Amino acid sequence: MPHPTCHLGAESEKKEKEKLTDMENSVVISGGQREKEVEEGVGEINGDGWRPNRCFRVRAERGRGSAHARLTALRRHRAREVPGAPGAPGAQRAPLGAGRGLRPWGRRAERCGLSTEARALALRPGDALAGGGGRRPLLASVARTLQSVTESFARVIHGLKVGHLTDNVIQKSKRMILDTLGIGFLGNSTEVFHKASEYSKIYSSNISSTVWDQPTFRLPPTYAAFVNGVAIHSMDFDDTWHPATHPSGAVLPVLLALSEALPPSPRFSGLDLLLAFNVGIEVQGRLMNFSKEANDIPKRFHPPSVVGTLGSAAAASKILGLSTTKCQEALAIAVSHGGAPMANAATQTKPLHMGNAARHGIEAVLLAMLDLQGNKQVLDMQTGFGAFYANYSPEVLPNPDSYTWLLDQQDVAFKRFPAHLATHWVADTAASVRKHLPIDHIERIVLRIPDVQYVNRPFPDSEHEAHHSFQYVAYSMLLDGSITVPSFYKHQINRPQVRELLCKVELEHPRDNLPSFNTLCCEISVTLKDGATFIERSDTFYGHWREPLSQEDLQAKFRANVSRMLSCDTVERLIEIVDNLADLEDCSMLTTLLKEPSTPGMVQKSIQHLTIPQYNLS
Known part of the structure; x- marks a missing residue:
């Protein structure tokens, strides 16, 4: 249905008609794109076929409509205003700003509320509209570059497949998963874990997940993820990344809680788990790379409470198979759940930051599935995610088909003892x-x-x-x-x-x-x-990403952390399953081991046996 016509006034309407020539119909778009633009009000179909909707161009200049629709409307209108635009007779390259009647593209971009990067690209000197010679039109390339940052995140979350995982990323993430599991088991012995567990018992649901090492203690998936997240960060023993955050603790509890709570068909494989886990890790890293402030040890707020919440939402969106639109909504909701001040560092409240990140990510996804709506440009805006970081400069993510994982380039640090990484x-x-x-x-x-x-x-x-x-x-x-x-x-x-x-x-x-x-x-x-x-x-230490723990020492740390709760046989089976996670057909094999009853003889062991091997620190 065409967008309602704007009443521009007789004189301005006449001028608009004079400027709208056959050139506007020469812009080549696909059938699917044409349907999308008609649906969004960017274009309209009349007796002569598709044409840009003039009213939507006005709406675009006033900052209304989606980023895709706004950019498309301006692109179409700009093509009409430049003599020799693509598809027109005698089309040729023309410098930006050339052509009678052309209004500055940069000014239009600014009025539409497009990002700084969009305006900068629009105003680059020497760029031109591409004509013949088989060259891609500049504006088509710019359009892809200038799409909404939030939309690009949603497309990556939805679009990344198991085939995009590299062997290096799989190997690194399996190490992160094993280490996080061990720390979560160890954290079950802490006072803050027991307080969080007691609080969570007030919640119940027909759908439930297990608290690790607590086979009779089941909670709704959101609160199972919360309690397990608290356990992971209860001793500050979890992995650390650069820019500074603890990436795994907000993601793994979410995926294991959901994989256990969901119907047994279809089954989630180990590769499904690895993919969703890495999507959650990737979203955190990408967001932190948008700000120089994030490179430093945090001063104002605890990063897992912010990027961890979005990583949790991204991982949950992936494992639940949300559409691109729903992924975008989930990210918008998750941003409003973010934030925890550093004033609570070194207190029992700090582990709650990790548990809340896990819980809030799931909640954001479930609310998005119920059609709760947020600002679809939340990652693009200084008043959105930019409110958390100074010098926030977001960029559109690469296309999933040509994607490069940050974990391929930047490994994590594994701690040898439970304390702040510094x-x-x-x-x-x-x-x-x-x-x-x-x-x-x-x-x-x-x-x-x-x-x-x-x-x-x-x-x-x-x-x-x-x-x-x-x-x-x-x-x-x-x-x-x-x-x-x-x-x-x-x-x-x-x-x-x-x-x-x-x-x-x-x-x-x-x-x-x-x-x-x-x-x-x-x-x-x-x-x-x-x-x-x-x-x-x-200048560095053993366990830092420049000098990573060996696989043997990482497994030794895991054994030490879980030895009080699990039998030796169960410990070795867990190590084997995680090591072969890419070949696991059904993740229920992993979650079953996590709720296996503790061996009575192991429970009586002294806490002194929970120490990690004595590494040579010299």
């Missing part, structure tokens, strides 16, 4: 300097590290504060020669020897040591009572 440089350096000195002769310790305020905690009073303390990690390593899960228990934190060293640690922040996980370093200077000084420096 403290791992400190532990590495402290282990090196420890070899040279008697601990009881230390007079002064200076840590030269980036200025990260929420990890500057000289007198930690709780496990969570100790996980976020440069000082505690330094003197714990100097005293014990290793750092393990029990190192952060309160009785360890309150040891007299530790408290004695607390007053001897000082922090310095060299200006050239930037707070980025990709570039930071640590230098420790220890002065003894006799005046002797020892200095060591670490």
Whole structure:
């Protein structure tokens, strides 16, 4: 149905008729594209065939209609206004701005609310409308480049297939999945996990999923994902990426909860799980690469609460098979769920950020499936996702057929002990300097590290504060020669020897040591009572993406983390299933193992056995 005609006034209507020549009908579009444009009001069909809708061009200039429709209307109108436009007699290349009656394309783009990138491309000097010679018209290329960023995310989420996964991405993501599972099992022993579990028991549903290692404890998928997400981040033991976020904890609980709750037919394969997992990881990485601020260790808000929520929504959209339109709506809803301040770092509330990211992603998708609508340009706008990051400059994602995964280019870091990633440089350096000195002769310790305020905690009073303390990690390593899960228990934190060293640690922040996980370093200077000084420096550590954990050590970490809850046989079966995930025909084999009853003999094991192997930190 044609879009209603605008009343432009007799004089302006006459001028418009004079400018609308047969040239407008010479613009070549496909039948499917023509139907789309008629449906959106971009074009209309009359006795002479398709033609651009003049009223929609006016609406486009006033910023109304979808980005695709607005851009299409301006593209069609611009083609009419330039002599020799494609398809017209005597078509030839003409510079932008050429042609009688042409109104500046850049001004039109700005009026339509198109992005900075769109306007910049529209105004590039020397560009031209392509005519003959078989060359692609510039505007067709620009149209693809300038489509809505949000729409491009939705198209990638919907369009990526199993065949797009590379062997490298599959291998890296299997390592992330194994590590995240182990940390989730370990987190079930924490106080914050039990509090989140008790809270979630008030919710019930006919559709339910299992809380890992709790075979009789079932919750609606949203809250199973919430509780398992809390467990994963309860000790700050989960993987870390660059730009800075914890990518896996917001995604894996969502996929396992949904795969268990959905009907058994059709079955989800291991490749289906890997694809949805990587879509969720990819969305997080792409969003963080749109801002320079995201390259640094966060200061204002916790990234998983923002990008993790959208990654969760993307993964859920993929596993549930949402259309491009529904994916776009889910992202819009998810943005309104995002955000958690860094003031709650080093408290029991911080793990809730990960659980909420998982839960809110599922909720956004379920609401989108019920036709709840949001702003379809939410990722394009400074008042949308740009509200979270300074210098936000979004870009349209590549076409799925020519897609390159960020995980192919940027690996993640796996932690050897449960603490903020920046403290791992400190532990590495402290282990090196420890070899040279008697601990009881230390007079002064200076840590030269980036200025990260929420990890500057000289007198930690709780496990969570100790996980976020440069000082505690330094003197714990100097005293014990290793750092393990029990190192952060309160009785360890309150040891007299530790408290004695607390007053001897000082922090310095060299200006050239930037707070980025990709570039930071640590230098420790220890002065003894006799005046002797020892200095060591670490530019990276074992487990960082520049020096990744070996597969053997990653599996050893997993075994240590789950040994209290699962039998040795179950542990080895889990390792085998994840290692062969790409060949798994039915993901229920994995979820069945996650809810297998704990072995009584294993439950009685001392928590001391939950330590990871003692790696050489020198």
